[in-house]
Amino acid sequence: MTTSSSGAVGVGIIGAGNISDQYLTHLSSFPDVRVIAIGDLLEDRAKAQAEKYGVPHAGGIELVLNDPDVDIIVNLTIPAVHVEVSLAIIAAGKHVWTEKPIGIDREESQRLLTAADAAGLRVGVAPDTVLGPGVQTAKRAIARGDIGRPLFASTSFQWQGPEIFHPNPAFLYAKGGGPLLDMGPYYVSALVHVFGPVASVAALGLQGSPTRKVQVGELAGQEFPVEIPSTLSVLTEFERGGQAQSLYSTDSPLKRHGIVEVNGTEGTIVIPDPNYFGGSITITRPLTDVSVREQEIIQVPQEGVLTGRGLGLLDMARSIRDGRPHIATGEFGYHVLDTLLSIEEAAATHSFVTVESTLGEVGSLPADFDPLAATL
Template sequence: MVTASGSFGVGIIGAGNISDQYLQNLTTFPDLEVLAIGDLDEARAASQAEKYGVPNSGGVDAVLGDPEIDIVVNLTIPAVHVDVSLSILAAGKHVWSEKPIGVDRESSKKLLETAAALGLRVGIAPDTVLGPGVQTAKRAIEAGVIGRPLFAQTAFQWQGPEIFHPNPAFLYAVGGGPLLDMGPYYVSTLVHVFGPVASVVALGQTPHATRTVQVGELAGTEFPVEIPSTVSVLMQFEGGGQASSLYSTDSALRRAGFFEVSGTEGTLTIPDPNTFGGSISVIRPYGAVAEMVTGAGEMAVQQGIEIEQEGVLVGRGLGLLDMARAIRDGRPHVASGELGYHVLDTLLAIEESAASNRIVAVESTVPELGAIPADFDPLARTF
């Protein structure tokens, strides 16, 4: 429903840490109008509403019961993503959910089937892959800048979210961990580049049975680690490409956003898929072996050719905006529920492989993914 101000009505359920990142952007997109924030902690919802000039707040019903709200943003914890999303659909509203779509295949399938039966849409984060960084890199690859993509290497490693998050236990519970928390950014980007995942094989380890909160009121509190905190992955794609990935919260050395794609005619670096922009460069292969060695007999430093980003750089909420415009235009939105399910299916297959030491096929697939046009302007009024 387009509101009286000529924008698409939006509500938010969940006023926790990540709500700031969404509200900073959603309240600046002219095509969207945030009308209400709901949370079990109504005082927290009221505080966020006041901070960002949102007119209404309260419990969940303050959002689901508002007839002007057409899309609801689900920012709850992963364990209840499906339950909350189903309640949003039951209220007759489209869903945009933080990743992952759910924590198991059965309930996540039910969510998509329910939405289809009701004629409603489901969009799933991350939408970082819709930003100028990844989208410019995707267009370059599709234009043949590195020839035929062959394989990718990605890495995300650091000490873990307990060094900044005041209550990080849920990130080490079932549905969390570096794989389920950060994997959606990397796997979504890989699927944008190579297409659907066909199979995976992985190894996992859990060096510490408990972790300790480092900041905030709970500092010094121990909590259990329910999932592998380091996972090494090999992936095979339906189209023949391959990828190797590392996800770890057991590394003193921080390496985030490492993402390289090599093809028959060069290698391309993609920006951190947990951001909306960044440096993109292409490294060309040398023409002859002699050119690779300097006069001192050392390997020459390979210089990348920078590719200029195309598009307006914003932040979280971009995928929701694309979904709102797609609803109006009658076209598919890019960060679809089906993509979100395929990413979850892949991540669960990785968990199963790490637990069983065997190759696991990924049963789901997705059609060729759309793209965000270079002239997509989040700050323009198009309604």
């Protein structure tokens, strides 16, 4: 490991597909990190992204793994190879920031965490949207008692599916994808930030259609199989108290994204869409005068600097230099995966399933965390 002691932390990226634009846009605006290399199996794609964003080195995956100036590598590959690529990054002596989920099964994901721990390296796991001002401001409001004691949450993610915009969406309906494994990490991560670790889950699942068609791009009209449940209704129980009911569906003509509502003894807080970094936060108070039917709705001012993907990596980079824990840890990512796989198992067996993993206290970003400041 060749981590420098001062100046911007060197970052490499493996995977130059759709989501790399979001990472590159924001990472290039953070003074405390510097993107040095991009690699992809399709080297021309990596080189095009490097030219677009002014990254000095681009080519194959080995180029990124072997670059001595790269301290952290961002894994933007498809879920089925997340662990394989992350293990290669650890073997190269680099810290890992991986897109969600950390893997697609428990054993291989635990193997990654064990390898990283043995090597003295860190694993960070998306989504870092929940570290944005939206969820973090709401989390602080709940922690200071603005809604009293949190009792239960309701979340909903429903629409007709990513094939209407993604040029190659088949992997999103394969094992490791679907509305649960693709979008579930955002909602489960937000709930764990509020309520703490999950104790058990129950679920019902269905498959709206056994096949789907690509709607856009060069593959438009091409049919592909659906390998996972495309709708799941979920009940969640948390270790420290509290419950949640959640819907994940790509079978709905009606689009309803980003519904996260936490109900407490003294109010209900509406949290912004956990797939985004910010948004409106409101608290609705109970009626105190039953003769007045209009409820009090309070706008909660959003605290912090609004940026985008790469925020969690930045926290990890600063934490490495400071010698403190980062927030979006591999253990957090593993607990989210364990919860999601338990939901799949609950849907398959029509029973409650205990989530075996757990977590300690989940950290928060301070309100004055400034991604655009040069601190290193």
